[in-house]
Amino acid sequence: MTQPNRYERYFKPLSFVSLLVSLLLFLLIWLFASRVLNIHKLVLPDLADTLNQVFLMSSNKQLLGDVTVSLLRVIAGFGLAVLVGVPLGVIFGSVRSVRLILEPHLNMLRFIPAASLIPLLILWFGVGETGKIVLLFVRALPYLVLYISSAAMSVEKDLLEVAKVLGANQKQLLTKVILPRIAPQVWDICRIEFGSSWATLILAEVLGANTGLGYRLVLAQRYIHVPELFALIFLSGLIALVIDALMGFVHRKLFPWSEKARLAEV
Amino acid sequence: MALKLSHVTKIYTTPEGKLTVLNDLTCDFTQDKIHVVLGYSGVGKTTLLTIIAGLVKPTSGKVFLDDKELTGVSTEIGVIFQDLRLFPWLKVMDNVAFGLRLKKSPDIKTKVDKILTAVGLQDFADYYPMKLSGGMKQRLALARSLVLEPKILLMDEPFGSLDVITRHKSHDLLLEIRRFSHTTVLFVTHDIEEAVVLGDAIYILSGVSGQLTKVYERNSDGGRDITKVKTLLLEKLTD
Numbered sequence: 001m002t003q004p005n006r007y008e009r010y011f012k013p014l015s016f017v018s019l020l021v022s023l024l025l026f027l028l029i030w031l032f033a034s035r036v037l038n039i040h041k042l043v044l045p046d047l048a049d050t051l052n053q054v055f056l057m058s059s060n061k062q063l064l065g066d067v068t069v070s071l072l073r074v075i076a077g078f079g080l081a082v083l084v085g086v087p088l089g090v091i092f093g094s095v096r097s098v099r100l101i102l103e104p105h106l107n108m109l110r111f112i113p114a115a116s117l118i119p120l121l122i123l124w125f126g127v128g129e130t131g132k133i134v135l136l137f138v139r140a141l142p143y144l145v146l147y148i149s150s151a152a153m154s155v156e157k158d159l160l161e162v163a164k165v166l167g168a169n170q171k172q173l174l175t176k177v178i179l180p181r182i183a184p185q186v187w188d189i190c191r192i193e194f195g196s197s198w199a200t201l202i203l204a205e206v207l208g209a210n211t212g213l214g215y216r217l218v219l220a221q222r223y224i225h226v227p228e229l230f231a232l233i234f235l236s237g238l239i240a241l242v243i244d245a246l247m248g249f250v251h252r253k254l255f256p257w258s259e260k261a262r263l264a265e266v
Numbered sequence: 267m268a269l270k271l272s273h274v275t276k277i278y279t280t281p282e283g284k285l286t287v288l289n290d291l292t293c294d295f296t297q298d299k300i301h302v303v304l305g306y307s308g309v310g311k312t313t314l315l316t317i318i319a320g321l322v323k324p325t326s327g328k329v330f331l332d333d334k335e336l337t338g339v340s341t342e343i344g345v346i347f348q349d350l351r352l353f354p355w356l357k358v359m360d361n362v363a364f365g366l367r368l369k370k371s372p373d374i375k376t377k378v379d380k381i382l383t384a385v386g387l388q389d390f391a392d393y394y395p396m397k398l399s400g401g402m403k404q405r406l407a408l409a410r411s412l413v414l415e416p417k418i419l420l421m422d423e424p425f426g427s428l429d430v431i432t433r434h435k436s437h438d439l440l441l442e443i444r445r446f447s448h449t450t451v452l453f454v455t456h457d458i459e460e461a462v463v464l465g466d467a468i469y470i471l472s473g474v475s476g477q478l479t480k481v482y483e484r485n486s487d488g489g490r491d492i493t494k495v496k497t498l499l500l501e502k503l504t505d
């Protein structure tokens with residue numbers, strides 16, 4: 001195996017050890033800030049109190065239920081956006097007339113803050129599940145479509161030409177060349193957008209819900225239980241981080257030919 | 267199958283004005299031979315191949331395969347591009363099977379195994395192209411085209427990026443494959459030595475006139491005086 005070059009070293013996925021070192025460094029800074037700098041506990045709770053809260057929460061069945069509810073919501077809303085957004089994005093990137101008609105609308109939708117839609121959705125659907133799923137769908141769809149269309153447009157003309165020479169028709173160019181070529185990018189776009197959808201969901205739950213991780217945050221705030229607030233914030237980040245890492249792992253297994261998989265090997 | 271060009275002209279419109287790359291080319295590329303088109307870089311050799319492949323339309327003129335006019339891409343014409351253009355997401359065997367699957371050919375596995383053995387890649391069928399060396403990638407591109415048994419094979423400087431030894435091996439491989447495939451090959455290069463080694467007939471494409479001129483045809487006995495042919499080509503190129 002050849003030695004990785006500078007570019008390869010830079011973009012190589014982080015190892016478990018480096019992640020652990022980074023986490024330990026963060027905890028040390030926290031410890032220093034709370035114990036040595038004596039920052040008020042309302043602003044920064046003691047690290048031990050917070051870790052204890054995390055430990056208590058891990059055996060709390062009610063919290064597990066709330067986390068499950070939040071995960072199901074994001075899977076439903078974001079999953080729906082993926083189901084619609086991926087094929088639409090590929091068509092967008094391949095059929096100019098479709099892009100010309102729909103792009104301005106999707107662009108505008110992209111710039112509307114998710115939070116501004118929440119009051120309207122609560123009015124339409126109440127604080128139940130539908131409003132949240134619609135919110136996640138509406139927020140993720142334009143990003144998915146625009147990013148995926150951009151990926152589809154970036155497929156090398158050379159590959160399309162050679163596929164034509166080998167006998168591919170327009171439909172086959174789409175299904176046998178464009179789709180497989182951009183599949184790793186589509187996966188990564190979904191990976192990034194999942195994180196944003198998760199954040200949007202927590203926000204929606206904070207603003208209007210009676211279950212879910214966001215709702216637990218509201219309860220902790222109401223009782224001014226700062227260590228629990230920190231623990232819940234930490235937990236919401238951790239859940240997204242774990243899913244992100246899993247998606248990164250799956251990427252390398254699904255697309256062993258991709259640049260990312262290659263970099264992981266060097 | 268013979269390939270015929272009839273008054274093919276290609277003019278590009280650039281910000282500086284019109285640029286005539288190919289000027290009224292008329293030529294017969296007879297069956298079962300390796301026809302080499304020699305010319306400096308940028309004279310329009312690739313343009314000529316892309317027109318024959320049906321990927322670019324000529325400004326005027328026609329291309330015929332036997333007596334049938336070609337108006338677009340034809341599966342009877344195989345192309346090996348300079349940059350090979352392998353599909354990175356497909357393993358070696360799937361790259362080779364790509365065209366066969368598109369036309370729902372029978373016995374795909376047998377055909378793929380046979381051609382991979384012919385080009386010496388039978389032990390690399392499960393590899394992705396990124397794991398192959400330059401020479402192996404080039405052989406894979408050759409296999410992917412030949413498996414479709416094209417009547418005409420267009421080759422656009424396919425060995426240009428290879429080292430000298432691998433290039434010589436590739437020449438031998440092409441000549442060996444030619445013995446059993448009966449494909450008419452149109453090979454484009456700027457390398458005189460390569461033209462002499464491979465060409466049954468050699469043409470020079472002039473960047474000045476945009477004309478294609480046949481300058482050499484191998485004797486019926488198959489022999490050739492390499493030094494003499496090289497000298498001849500050098501003279502013609504510098505005319």
